[in-house]
Amino acid sequence: MNRFSYSRPGAVSEAVRAVQAEAGAKFIAGGTNLVDLMKYDVERPRRLVDVGALPGLDRIEEQAGGLRIGALVTNSALAYDPRIQERYPLLSRAVLSGASPQLRNAATTGGNLLQRTRCYYFYDTGTPCNKREPGTGCPAVNGVNRIHAILGTSEHCIATHPSDMCVALAALEASVEVTGPGGDRRIALADFHRLPGDQPERDSTLGADEIVTAVQLPPKGFPANYTYLKLRDRQSYAFALVSVAAALEMDGGSIREARLALGGVAHKPWRDPQAEALLRGRPATREAFAEAAALVLKDARGYGGNTFKIELARRAIIRALSQAAAGTPQPIADKHIA
Structure with missing residues (x-):
């Protein structure tokens, strides 16, 4: 070191x-x-x-009808907070799907937002990597790429963002409060993380001298019809191959409002507003869910080792939306270590 x-x-x-x-x-x-x-x-x-x-950043507080989560709130405290479990269960389920209980006891909300990719080449300093050393290349494109992105990629990088928490935050339309030399500002979660483009070394729009102070949750939490579906190589302590955060507001058998975010498929949590709009006002049927999945994945591209993710994501979207519509969220293994 x-x-x-x-x-x-x-x-x-x-x-x-x-x-x-x-x-x-x-x-x-x-x-x-x-x-x-x-x-x-x-x-x-x-x-x-x-x-x-730092004082004051380890609290969850009521604000503007929603909740303000301090950047130092641990993942465990976030997931098990009664207000989160009751009003934003999608977020609680997503957090509990990530890491191990011991890590969740230490990891913070701000740190989770800023965690970096788990790409093999990024971690291996003996190989080139545009994210680690801009201009050296992306060996994952033609290399071992089972865990890599199928959406929003560029020739410079096909890494994925690893957070489960951020996928749920994207579906909930959260925002991030930051402070820097220029003062305070708020960034919509959708604008916080970046696609790689020609600057894959930049994961987010946060300035180098800015600090995350809180995450703001809006009032609507979709507590009745939601699911967080995480598909991975093993059930415990593994990052997502594909994950889906689905949240619906139902009107009888029809969908009044839809939110859909994917993890494990892009350099940032992936949302498609067109697919969400397609579902609004539609009956909650497998056919409608399949149409939405096709729209989300219309530009998906595999790189050999990860091509299977396109079909996996299609099935995961349909399954997640079906679970959310039925009000039967994906069960999780709840292992709480105090």
Whole structure:
């Protein structure tokens, strides 16, 4: 591991100034992703600015009819909060589908938003990677790419975003509160993460000297008709090959409103407003769900090892929408370690 300096500011403004003052400085809280990246020599921060004890960022509060989740709220605290379980069960299910209980006890909401891809080549410093070293190439395109993206890719990168939490947040139309030298701003979750384009090294629209302070959930949480379906190589502690967050507002047997977000298929949580619009006002039938799936995946592209994901995603979308419409969410293994 490389040498680095360490500081622990007492306020958000101090943290921002500390990162701004030194090139190559990084924020750290739970460290469940950053420390791994440092061990693999992927990240080499010159300074760690520990924000894990900043006051006021570890609370979930009522705000504007919804909930404001502080950036330091742990994944466990988020998933098991009674208000989240009752009003936003989709989010609770998604968080509980990720990582292990021990990691969820340490990982934070802000860190989950910013976690980096699990692409094999990104982690292997002996191979080229445009995300790690821009301009060196993307060996995944013609290499081992079972876990890689089928939507929104570019010739420069086919990595996927690994978060389960963010897929649910995308479906719920959450927003992210950030603070930087220029003051506070709010970013819609849909605009927070980026597609790779010709700058795959940039995962999000967050500035290098900005810090996430909270996530804002709108009032509507779809507590009756939802599901989080995660398909992976093993049930425990594995990232999604394909995941689907589906949330519906039903009017009898018809769909009044639809939200649909996919994980494991793109560089960011993937939503298709056209597919959601197609479902509105339609009867909740397998045929309608199949049409929506076809629309979501119309531009999907496989790269050999991951081509199976296109059919897997199609089936997952149909299954998830069927579960949401019936009010029978995908069960999860609930293992709570206090």
